[in-house]
Amino acid sequence: MASLLGSAFLSISLWAGSAPFEMPRQYSAEVESIIGDTSSGVMKVYVDASKSRMEMTSQGLDTIVISRSDLKVMYTLMVAQKQYMEMPLNDAQARQADPTSIAANAQWESLGKETVNGRVCNKYKVTSPGSSDGSPTTVSTFYFDAATNDPVKMLVDAGGQSVVANFRKFQRGAPDASLFEVPKEYKKFSMPGMPQGLPGL
Numbered sequence: 001m002a003s004l005l006g007s008a009f010l011s012i013s014l015w016a017g018s019a020p021f022e023m024p025r026q027y028s029a030e031v032e033s034i035i036g037d038t039s040s041g042v043m044k045v046y047v048d049a050s051k052s053r054m055e056m057t058s059q060g061l062d063t064i065v066i067s068r069s070d071l072k073v074m075y076t077l078m079v080a081q082k083q084y085m086e087m088p089l090n091d092a093q094a095r096q097a098d099p100t101s102i103a104a105n106a107q108w109e110s111l112g113k114e115t116v117n118g119r120v121c122n123k124y125k126v127t128s129p130g131s132s133d134g135s136p137t138t139v140s141t142f143y144f145d146a147a148t149n150d151p152v153k154m155l156v157d158a159g160g161q162s163v164v165a166n167f168r169k170f171q172r173g174a175p176d177a178s179l180f181e182v183p184k185e186y187k188k189f190s191m192p193g194m195p196q197g198l199p200g201l
Contacts, residue, residue: 031165
């Protein structure tokens with residue numbers, strides 16, 4: 001789930017060429033998400049350039065996913081246990097997790113204006129072709145507030161998997177830097193067969 005959410009909310013943020021819009025490089029928001037036919041509730045999202053953080057609750061358990069494309073690592077924090085897992089990212093994964101990454105071959109289309117969640121929005125469609133590593137073609141529809149240019153809603157279809165995201169309490173600006181670090185009181189653990197982390201970390 002975290003991988004699909006990350007792809008939807010964080011890694012499709014800038015487009016090459018003369019794209020008519022872009023997500024801000026620094027912001028925080030609450031995101032109400034639906035994956036397929038299942039509501040995933042509301043999660044908190046924080047972005048600061050190549051760093052991102054998602055806070056979510058599933059089946060009563062609080063989980064935090066911190067992606068550090070600058071360090072090529074992703075941390076999954078189990079809040080109740082005060083434990084975390086560390087997963088190294090290869091170059092392709094780091095680019096995908098980077099909220100400022102550019103999809104060089106993406107194509108966009110302006111679809112005019114539409115009222116969404118009570119706000120007049122500019123509507124855009126973005127198609128990102130799949131790649132040789134097996135990633136599917138992604139078709140995304142974005143709704144940006146026509147007055148503020150803040151994101152309001154996003155629909156993503158990637159290889160038959162769909163995500164709907166409604167943005168709430170969107171706030172521009174750099175989140176606190178400590179949000180992108182693992183708290184010192186958290187203990188590291190690894191699942192059997194999982195990578196043990198990055199050399200030198």
